[in-house]
Amino acid sequence: MSVRSKVIEAIQQIAKEQHVTLPPLSDDLSLHETGFDSLAFAILVARLEDETGVDPFTIAEDAAFPSTVGDFVRAYENVPA
Amino acid sequence: MSPREIFALRDHLGAELKGRTLSDAHDVVSLTGILSQTVLGGRLHELSGRAVLLKLSDQLRSGIAMIELDGIARRMLLCPPDLNPAHLDALIADAGIDAVVTDAPASWAETGVSLVVTAQLPLQAAAPAKTERATEWLMLTSGTSGVPKIVGHTLEALTGAIVAEGPAQGPAPVWATFYDIRRYGGLQIFLRAILSGGSMVLSDPHEALADHVARLKARGVSHISGTPSHWRKLLMSGSAAQFAPGYVRLSGEIADQAVLDGLKAAFPNSSVGHAYASTEAGVGFAVNDGLEGFPASYLGDRNGVEMKVVDGSLRIRSTRTAHAYIGRNAAALTDGDGFVDSGDIVELRGDRYYFVGRRGGIINIGGLKVHPEEIEAAINRHPDVRMSRAKSRRSPITGGIVVADVILADGTDQARVKEIRDQILDQCRAQLASHKVPAVIRFVEALDVTPAGKLARTDA
Known part of the structure; x- marks a missing residue:
């Protein structure tokens, strides 16, 4: 499974658990518009760390938290192996 | 006016009840003739008036030494098996220890403790001793990092809840516990066995759970206590099926509804109760209605135990609480009114209080x-x-x-x-x-x- 599909699947799973109705997940959708609050993002980052072994937001000290869905997915895609 | 009569453990061990035993995985000792026997090689008289550290590798000799020492020593400090040896010097200094009862006398040769008495099995014959004084029982708190605190009790405080309940109905109970009897929860069970005229089956840290349960069954254990974690492990092990105690008791951690229901299902013919007690606060109360938490009506003064909730935590005042922390820099154990702050946070829902956790956790x-x-x-x-x-x-x-x-x-x-x-x-x-x-x-x-x-x- 590609990194992108893992991220998207995790977002959809958490949305279901949190009873959040997601808009279509296009790359330029701002994370704010997903309807996720900070707790939902914290859950997402923790689960993706368990699944992929990386937490791109803790590794890089200067990493700015992404602002769009595309940026978020790329943060996982761009982690050096 | 005559001085108040002092009861020590030996005064609860008459010869009239036959067949009483204290046993572990290796040995069985008859309690019936225990007063004319010694685990201390007949050296009990040397320990009269001393502050004694009880540091043995097994519970069986520890229990018999407690029976001998109570009423003779001035103080006895019970060392649980997991005590960090690095903390011994501080504890010896704080408790003013001047004698040790051990099964490893060689390791004490170079220390500052002047009197070293070896505890050994088999027991030897000895003239029964007479109670001389009310011995101070010193216990260590569990669960803290750093040097554990020393908590001072009297036998009267330790047995307050047992005496208040009155003698057990029916045949003399055979008690067991998953705890070590050198900790408060286990000591309560040991004292219950002694005072009730019953027997006791001790745990063994090296024994597999299935073997332990087989031994409990073989010895006819009727009353048994442990923490919810102990009980969950038993329920998980599949060993519970062969065992049918009459009374199952939980203490030491929050007994949630799931573990109470699980025990009721595993032991359909047993009474299942949870008790609230801590090394400092003593035994507070027992709950026998099968539900988690406790009725709000328990607050106030009930059977000599006063309880109140301040800033969310349960506070207890009774004659069963410890009387002090022991040591040079020991903090006060009670507030100005004599209440012990248990540090256990409770929450009122409807007409019942529920434990939600530890303040420190x-x-x-x-x-x-x-x-x-x-x-x-x-x-x-x-x-x-x-x-x-x-x-x-x-x-x-x-x-x-x-x-x-x-x-x-x-x-x-x-x-x-x-x-x-x-x-x-x-x-x-x-x-x-x-x-x-x-x-x-x-x-x-x-x-x-x-x-x-x-x-x-x-x-x-």
């Missing part, structure tokens, strides 16, 4: 305080869950999130694991505020339990 989730025990109780309500542990995990987004390790019942179909995870999360969302719902649930095979029988919370 709070985890921080994004700036909000969370008791892991409250989350575990919600998870444990799922019928396929045997045991769980909640803890915090660092999060770059919120600072911290809740994660939970969960043990499923034996033989749970692996194909159902994802469905169970979703059900646990649904259940938590229905019962808990959103920041308390675990972000991640991990299924594990085992969870660590401390030597004191409590779920290990090293990172809490």
